[in-house]
Structures are given as C-alpha cells and as structure tokens.
Amino acid sequence: xxxxxxxxxxxxEIAWAGRxxxxxxxxxxxxxxxxxxxxxxxxxxxxxxxxxxxxxxLCRALGCRGLVYSRPGYGQSTPRAPDEVWAPDFMHRQAxxxxxxxxxxxxVDTAANPPCxxxxxxxxxxxxxxAARFPDRVAAAVVLAPHIRVEDVSVSSIAKARRAxxxxxxxxxxxxxxxxxxxxxxxWNTIWLNPAFRxxxxxxxxxxxxxxxxxxxxxxxxxxxxEQIRGISRVVPxxxxxxxxxxxxxxxxxxxxxxxxxxxxxxxxxxx
Numbered sequence: 001x002x003x004x005x006x007x008x009x010x011x012x013e014i015a016w017a018g019r020x021x022x023x024x025x026x027x028x029x030x031x032x033x034x035x036x037x038x039x040x041x042x043x044x045x046x047x048x049x050x051x052x053x054x055x056x057x058l059c060r061a062l063g064c065r066g067l068v069y070s071r072p073g074y075g076q077s078t079p080r081a082p083d084e085v086w087a088p089d090f091m092h093r094q095a096x097x098x099x100x101x102x103x104x105x106x107x108v109d110t111a112a113n114p115p116c117x118x119x120x121x122x123x124x125x126x127x128x129x130x131a132a133r134f135p136d137r138v139a140a141a142v143v144l145a146p147h148i149r150v151e152d153v154s155v156s157s158i159a160k161a162r163r164a165x166x167x168x169x170x171x172x173x174x175x176x177x178x179x180x181x182x183x184x185x186x187x188w189n190t191i192w193l194n195p196a197f198r199x200x201x202x203x204x205x206x207x208x209x210x211x212x213x214x215x216x217x218x219x220x221x222x223x224x225x226x227e228q229i230r231g232i233s234r235v236v237p238x239x240x241x242x243x244x245x246x247x248x249x250x251x252x253x254x255x256x257x258x259x260x261x262x263x264x265x266x267x268x269x270x271x272x
Contacts, residue, residue, distance in 0.1 A: 009048065009076065014101040016072065017084075023102050024048055024076040028066030029059040036139065036272055037108065037115040040068045041099075041123030043250075044188040045161075047075030047177045054252045058118070061260050062267055067115075069102060079183035086191040088200050091122060095129035110137035114211075116272055118263075120144040121223065121249065122188070124215075125202060128232070132208040140212040140270050142263055144251045145221055148231050149201040150192075157222045158192045165189070206235055212270040213239045214263070218247025218254060240266065 059066040073080040119127030124146025174181040215229035233239040247254040
C-alpha cells in the first residue's frame with residue numbers, strides 16, 4: 001500500500017557558511033518501499049513555489065516521489081545576509097555543500113538509494129556539479145537549459161533583467177515567491193554580471209559524470225545558445241539531447257507535454 005503525503009511546505013535547519021540556515025522544502029506524491037526519488041533544483045530566480053504544479057505532474061507521470069526545495073537566499077529559506085556577495089563558485093558550493101547537508105538533515109540515504117536530479121538553469125548547472133562530485137550517489141539526471149559556460153547572450157539577458165527589476169513590476173511579482181525578493185534577485189544578478197564571472201566554466205568538472213543524462217533546451221532560449229547542451233554531450237558521451245522548437249528558457253512552462261513525454265521515455269529506458 002502506498003500513502004499520499006501531506007504536501008505542506010516544511011523547513012529544515014542546516015549549518016552552512018558559518019551560520020544556521022533555514023531551508024524550505026516539500027515532499028511530492030507518494031511513498032512506498034523502494035520508490036525512487038526525484039530532486040528538483042530551481043533556476044536562478046526560482047523557488048519552491050515557482051515550480052507551480054510541474055513537480056506534482058511529473059512525479060505522477062513517472063510514478064515516483066519528489067523533493068522540492070528553495071536554496072538559501074530564495075523563497076522562504078533564509079535570505080542572503082545584507083553584506084553577502086556570492087563568489088564565482090556559488091553554484092559549486094550549492095552542489096558540494098548545501099544539497100548534501102540538506103539530504104543529510106532529511107535522512108535521505110543517497111548511498112543506499114541514489115536519487116535522480118532535475119535542474120533548471122542555474123539548478124541544472126548545480127545538478128551537473130552534484131552528479132560529477134558524487135557519481136555513485138545519482139541514478140540519473142535531467143537538466144533544463146543548464147549553463148556550462150558564460151555566453152554573451154546570457155549576460156545581455158541578465159542585464160535586461162536588472163533594468164526590468166528597477167523599472168518594472170518584476171520586484172513585486174518576485175515578492176509573491178520570495179520572502180526577500182532583493183536577496184534572490186541581487187544575489188543572482190550581481191554575480192552573473194560580475195566581470196570575474198565571465199571566465200566561469202564547468203566543462204572540466206562535468207567530465208566526471210557517469211549517470212544517464214538528459215539535457216533539454218529550447219531553440220528560443222534567451223539565456224543561452226544550444227552550445228550549452230551540445231557542449232555537455234561532447235564532454236559526457238552518454239548525454240541524450242532534446243532541442244525544443246517554440247520554447248524559451250523554461251521548457252517545463254513552454255513545452256510541458258513534450259518534456260514530460262521525453263522524461264518518461266528516458267527514465268523507463270534507464271529503469272528508474
């Protein structure tokens with residue numbers, strides 16, 4: 001017998017960056033013995049709530065349970081400290097420090113039952129970095145519009161986002177999903193527009209990935225070219241690619257049916 005979960009938003013406490021940090025999280029769908037786990041990693045301005053109903057829909061389609069959370073600085077998790085400025089390795093730290101600490105706090109035994117990862121944008125990069133650092137603790141990964149290097153189109157679109165945050169209602173819209181929208185926006189925007197970040201690349205890191213990998217990107221992605229996922233396939237030869245027409249930076253919003261159908265095929269092929 002399986003048991004439906006109460007899908008309330010919960011909080012966990014972890015020690016990170018020299019302080020106690022609150023992480024909001026939510027379990028999705030059902031739990032039964034041996035049921036696989038899919039962990040969702042949000043985009044650079046995302047949060048638990050900004051996924052909307054996509055995690056529930058995908059978990060139902062796959063017959064798995066899910067874990068969704070907001071990284072520090074986002075959603076209802078502990079905001080960035082006022083003087084905290086992210087360094088170019090901020091995604092590495094999320095993959096190597098924050099996610100392992102959260103899974104430990106939640107009692108997720110990734111050695112006995114390696115989870116699968118699904119990450120979007122910055123979350124996709126974090127998923128790749130986690131899978132590379134802990135290759136025996138990831139069963140498979142799906143990355144949506146990930147970044148493996150900084151491109152001119154990325155910087156241009158992020159500069160436009162800065163203007164929109166200052167001049168439009170973007171801050172008000174983000175405030176629906178973040179306790180402190182300035183924490184979320186400026187943490188992400190400042191580091192991406194920092195000249196020191198232009199040389200950021202994870203192409204050497206991801207060569208260590210051994211799990212099955214599906215990389216998906218829209219043909220109209222305003223934050224990156226198709227070289228992002230094609231570059232992954234050159235470094236990680238088992239990568240499967242899906243390039244979506246009529247799709248921008250968010251495949252789960254722009255082409256959810258195609259994404260879910262391909263994810264079902266991918267996980268079935270790899271016995272997830």
